[in-house]
Amino acid sequence: MIGFFAKLGGWGLQALTRLGRAHLLLLSMMRGLLEILRRPRLLLDQVFSVGVLTILIIAVAGLFVGMVLGLQGFYILSRFGGETALGLMVAASLVRELGPVLTALLFAGRAGSALTAEIGLMKATEQLSGLEMMAVNPEHRVLAPRFFAGFLSVPLLAALFSMLGVMGGWMVGGGMLSVDQGAFWNGMQNGIDFREDIINGVIKSVVFGFVCTWIAIFQGYDCVPTSEGVSRATTRTVVHSSLAVLGLDFVLTALMFS
């Protein structure tokens, strides 16, 4: 019994120190911003590998999610003779929820796991130690550009997702199912408020981008530097990011749309 509590306490203590390390890392990466401003090239390369390489999956997913929303929405709305609300339904669900959330989940799977594995392997092969001994701070030189690249990319990817989703819904609704075009766009524009829906959606994706990239980088940097450690860290990145996104989404939605 005492052993159980001792274990529990030890586990809690470990979790707390991890949390502390994660915040110290965040602070240090913020300081790395200075270096990035001096050498934007560092950021550019990372935006490429974190953002540009994620465009394809985001675009395809966005388009298909929008098309499915169009189909399903049409079947349900047409039962009440409310097809004209299809545009509003598709756009509202995308802009408020699906765009930011699905983008963040896909980002964690595509870019977050890659970030963790890359940083974990750099640690395992002593590249990070090597940088330190060359008087280069890896937190500023290696981690900070990746962090800000992710932070910057996710909102743009989410906007892309939502735009293509609306297009997909419009293709299905307007093209295949002959919903009135004017009603589709008008209903959307009347129902979607710029400040309430679009800005809040963007805020969500900014928060998700911040959290997902932070988790990915911290897991890589804090992993046990072996093959197994890296593989575990990669799994943890995807699991923790997904849970964080879903949990935060609930909290943010409750705060924003109540």
Add this chain to the structure above:
Amino acid sequence: MSKAENIDPTPPLVRIRGLRFRRGSRWIFDGVDMDIPRGKVTAIMGPSGTGKTTLLKLIGGQLRPDEGTVEVDGENVHALKTPDLYRLRMRMGMLFQSGALLTDMSVFENVAFPLREHTGLTESMIRKLVLLKLEAVGLRGARDLMPSELSGGMARRVALARAIALDPMMIMYDEPFTGQDPISMGVLVQLIRRLNDAARISSVVVSHDVTDTLRIADQVHVISNGRVVESGSPAQLQESGGDWTRQFIQGLPDGPVPFHYPAASLREDVLELPA
């Protein structure tokens, strides 16, 4: 210890006093005192797992001792503020056991990396310097290869070129000879000697390779069981015919230097007797 101080009146480059360091509950170092003189090649020897790499990391300020001090060029490494520590590290080169090359850059870019980070040199200057350093390790032709395309020995030589890129005041070599064929080994031994004599770079060489290390070292420290067990010049050590030298040269499993990682006796372990 006092012997070395008597011979050399200038203060040592690295001065280690009362160093204690542990991993978990095991003391890797238990009271190490050591001086590393300027402008000489100092070898640190000891069996695998005694903490030679750990010692280099303590000197470089990557690990923090539990007790004791490490001074490099008169500065207490672990009391320095981060920017000062980084300034000090710019004057220390370190060759990692694994090479630690940046895998997303070519050989050329790896050697150019410290120059680009710390100097404002023009591209043509950097090119010249990098090619010279690569020439010194015999890999000028390999400049466009990626680290994944190098053999272990080649990677270590590239890492050496990178370590000397900034012309540091000291270089720490962690196992520079493993994985080298006799020719490149000879070249490396000469290179370390030459860097030391011509460029006045102090060298710390960590190695298992007794014959080659004794050939280039001016001063040898042997660590075992968390302590310095013998130190002196190679000649002194060979003359004194200390037990460790005999054991090392002849490769005997038993002697003052234990081959085994600390453990309960084999009989207890195998028969699963309570300790």
Add this chain to the structure above:
Amino acid sequence: MNKKTVIEIWVGVFMALGLVALFFLAMQVSNLGTAYTGETFDVNARFDNIGGLKVKAPVTIAGVEVGRVTGIRYDAEDFRAVVVMGIQEQYLERIPEDSFAKILTAGLLGEQYVGLDPGGSEDTLAEGSEIAVTQSALVLEEVVGQFIFGKAKEGT
């Protein structure tokens, strides 16, 4: 073209795409592109029952939007709801004072909005004027109730 330039181009394309998407969401999907952002003047109207009317609901004349509901409050003196409407400046002194305001529903189950029927008066609505003649919202339960009540009367 070397690798650096390719990366630069792609990052540029990515940034442009992202910004285009944000712009699209703002102008095409939301009300920012269509919303009136100019000056307005306030006109009040009192209703017995506003049903489900909400702030920001459109105010229309002949189906064309001329303003938005900017405030709704309850007047405890006469037990009626006061709806404040922000009418676009261009219609200042253009809408007859005796216009008729009613609360309508877009479609069978749609959002509610205010419809103005212009009257014939020479005087026009200005800042702070009050519309005298109003028709309350159609509350479904009341309509159904009246219908059943009417049927019951017929039956006897």
